[in-house]
Amino acid sequence: MTENSKERLAERRGQETQVYQPxxxxxxxxxxxxxxVRQSDRVHEIGTGSGWVAAQIAAETGASVTASDxxxxxCRAAADRGVQxxxxxxxxxxxxNAFDAVLFNPPYLPxxxxxxxxxxxxxxxxxxxxxxxxxxxxxxxxxxVLSASGSGYLLISSLTGYEAVESIAAxxxxxxxxxxxxxxxxETLFVLKxxxxx
Amino acid sequence: xxxxxxxxICCPIDKHDLELEVDEKDxxxxxxxxxxxxxxxxxxxxxxxxxxxxxxxxxxEVTA
Numbered sequence: 001m002t003e004n005s006k007e008r009l010a011e012r013r014g015q016e017t018q019v020y021q022p023x024x025x026x027x028x029x030x031x032x033x034x035x036x037v038r039q040s041d042r043v044h045e046i047g048t049g050s051g052w053v054a055a056q057i058a059a060e061t062g063a064s065v066t067a068s069d070x071x072x073x074x075c076r077a078a079a080d081r082g083v084q085x086x087x088x089x090x091x092x093x094x095x096x097n098a099f100d101a102v103l104f105n106p107p108y109l110p111x112x113x114x115x116x117x118x119x120x121x122x123x124x125x126x127x128x129x130x131x132x133x134x135x136x137x138x139x140x141x142x143x144x145v146l147s148a149s150g151s152g153y154l155l156i157s158s159l160t161g162y163e164a165v166e167s168i169a170a171x172x173x174x175x176x177x178x179x180x181x182x183x184x185x186x187e188t189l190f191v192l193k194x195x196x197x198x
Numbered sequence: 199x200x201x202x203x204x205x206x207i208c209c210p211i212d213k214h215d216l217e218l219e220v221d222e223k224d225x226x227x228x229x230x231x232x233x234x235x236x237x238x239x240x241x242x243x244x245x246x247x248x249x250x251x252x253x254x255x256x257x258x259e260v261t262a
Binding site: 023027044067070072075076079084086087089092093094095096098099184 | 200201203205206207208209210212213236242246247248250251253256
């Protein structure tokens with residue numbers, strides 16, 4: 001990432017360099033998942049960032065919501081919003097069938113390796129060369145932690161490659177349904193609902 | 199964290215259940231303590247109510 005574009009990103013994100021702050025994509029994910037979740041559900045957000053989405057879902061649905069992030073500053077931010085947070089790498093420390101709903105707003109923007117920088121915000125924004133750096137481990141590990149009737153909710157951009165994501169999901173025994181989408185000038189954002197083949 | 203969290207967490211290395219040792223509590227909220235995996239012997243700290251369940255080799259590496 002050039003110094004110039006890094007600055008623009010920092011500006012877009014309100015100068016924040018430690019924790020990804022809620023943006024359009026966060027609101028989209030929160031809205032879609034709130035409609036899908038029931039009060040009795042055990043809900044978990046992977047890569048919670050500021051914890052805003054998890055807190056919204058807890059407040060609006062009354063469901064039991066936990067959140068995790070690899071970034072200690074994000075874990076702190078989520079805890080400060082009243083969300084039980086856990087420092088974790090993806091699904092590492094979660095038991096089989098733990099959740100009825102798992103949501104993830106991953107770093108989904110393709111990022112040139114030469115343009116990477118090195119702080120927590122980079123980790124939160126960069127999806128690697130194809131935008132799927134963390135989408136793939138999410139789709140690979142999801143089934144194990146979902147309850148029998150559970151669903152995953154994944155936010156992606158058209159820049160992440162809808163069909164590529166769909167085919168990786170299929171390889172992992174998951175069906176994909178787009179439950180919400182919104183167009184922006186340079187991309188379309190989708191909230192995908194992922195369920196196991198029955 | 200609350201003790202009920204033990205229902206959904208496990209050792210990130212071998213997925214074994216964890217044993218809880220409490221150092222400090224505020225009501226039913228565990229502020230600090232240690233989670234131990236009886237299978238591999240690895241320990242995971244709870245600090246400020248947040249369990250750190252990163253595998254040990256990632257704890258130091260993943261800093262900005």
